[in-house]
Amino acid sequence: MELTALDDHLVDHDVDGYLIDADSTDPNQRYLSGFDAPDPFLTCYTPDGLAVLVSGLEYSRAVTESRADTVKRPTDYDRRRLLSEYGPTEATHRINSAFLADCGVDSVFVPDRFPLSTADGLREQGHTVSVDTDDVLMDIRAVKHADEIDHIRAAQRANETAMAAAESLLAAASIDNDRRLSHEGKPLTSERVKHEIEATLLEDGYGLDSTIVAGGAQAADPHDRGSGPLQADEAIIIDIFPQDKTTGYHADMTRTFCVGEPSETISEWYALTERALDAALGAVEAGASGADVHAAACEVYEDAGLPTFRTDPSTETGFIHTTGHGVGLAIHEQPRLGTEGGELEAGQIITVEPGLYDPDVGGVRIEDIIVVTEAGYENLTDYPRDVVVD
């Protein structure tokens, strides 16, 4: 694993190593250690190599599965004597300190959410522990290696299968006299569609914390996951962001559907949002900034006379979020496509997801996931954009 940027960062700040104490749901831990473990463990990176300190139970698995050059366990550091002499808390601190000494490390950078107890314990043992406020690992993780791109591409294929299952369910729905959707004699709810999505992903080895299936006024709140019966003629936002249970990598895609007849406003909003998406995609290339891409989407909406956060920071309708975000081991990571978005680099994987919202109209969002390239981008998304389901 080549981490020149991390080496340089440590040298620049005169710090010996980078230390993580987390389980592998933490993206930095998973990335650096390459180890998938349910309980927290220590990973110490120095320009000379990578070492992990894991429980005895995880030792042999860490030897074969982790990226570490050196695997240590508490019994390597006289655990029993330390326990009886100092009790469990200080024994742990002394074991951690001995592990760092083994790595040749006095001072360490740590992520901002590094556990206080571990930090204070190491400080008591004479180590210098500082938060890496630049969050260099976040920037390193943003640019994907070829195998990471493959993992995300695979996740996006599973995502499309799930989206197709959801769309088929909408297409199979019938419309009752109150313009409510029903399926197999029962009201078709957001929950039922979400279940279809989750079950499809599960079958392919993917999990998700949540999914958005939100219709009508619910879709006008980008944070509402949606619940209850779905209506015909309303815009229904479906936003799916699954995680591969094996690799840990995510995909992310949104489509907006309508069963029946969309209102004129929804149809206009949909056409505008497609144009905003295409404009934003057209602005993507290595060297452009996240702010440029966001501006391209905003301009389409602003030219149509609709509010954005750029024209009115307090607006609650219109385009009320940023244009996109990085995707990887975390579902939201660097880079960000907003007013403060910095320079894009080839190999970054980002979503592009303009949308419009108003409780009186509903919500419309279209989201693709792409890889930034030198010349532009490669779109990892292979799913139609049609709004009307039939």
Place this chain on the structure above:
Amino acid sequence: MELTALDDHLVDHDVDGYLIDADSTDPNQRYLSGFDAPDPFLTCYTPDGLAVLVSGLEYSRAVTESRADTVKRPTDYDRRRLLSEYGPTEATHRINSAFLADCGVDSVFVPDRFPLSTADGLREQGHTVSVDTDDVLMDIRAVKHADEIDHIRAAQRANETAMAAAESLLAAASIDNDRRLSHEGKPLTSERVKHEIEATLLEDGYGLDSTIVAGGAQAADPHDRGSGPLQADEAIIIDIFPQDKTTGYHADMTRTFCVGEPSETISEWYALTERALDAALGAVEAGASGADVHAAACEVYEDAGLPTFRTDPSTETGFIHTTGHGVGLAIHEQPRLGTEGGELEAGQIITVEPGLYDPDVGGVRIEDIIVVTEAGYENLTDYPRDVVVD
């Protein structure tokens, strides 16, 4: 919410408040705030009341859904000025400090994995931040309220439905000439059985990070989740620990099955493990210790001449784990049923799960989940213990 034990703890240590900075997957955060949010937020408890500091996006939901007496957001603390004057990191620290001042708090206890950046930032602003090494919230959480017991009881019902689905799948399997199990013409694998379990739980609104379906030598490693084709005549351990997606509470149960003819050793081990389970259950009551319950299980195995961690701490066969653990918002919490397990209290919910392991034989484990009562226990588990599936 009555938290007399927390009030007393703060007074005893002359600390003004208890502070958490975590999202609600953190059991302490979920417990104290009563709020389910995907991003980290601050919860400050004092004997005078509970306050949360959440993002503007979560504000209105926190007002209606959290347990807090006071809900604050960064804009309440002059966020825009602080941002331009100090930049994002120090602005956050100053907002956090102003929030604590609002709560009338100078000094705080925090959990051991409290984020270092928040702690150091508050210290720079003049606050005293110390890790609560006694972990008082862990002890408080161990004794369940009536509604928590109801949540776990409901999760255990869903768990039994999933176990029944898995057992039915085993019962429907046929045995080929190599004594391999097959189902609908394909080899029956651990993965297929896990899928059946997960799909059943999903239907009921439950999620799980993982499930154990491990046969043969795999079952001899309590940490092996199991993979690949299942064999007849071998012991198959199924350990399911689902979490209710709405309430956050877990259940936990293990059964061991055999399709075909178990070996004599497996049958003996199963009978012994049932006796160890009954002995351990018989030792449970308020006032007994976790060590007593563990001893009761160990004695059954030791009397039969099998090794335990008590007789041989380095053994890799026999009874090689503790007898059980608390279950709640975390799948593993207080109390612990091991050699150092302290006094049990009425209202604690624990697993009792003796087992035997040897790669040459396989693994056998039976696990029930129970509530400790003054007179003994109430068993929340309603599932047969039969080993042979037919």
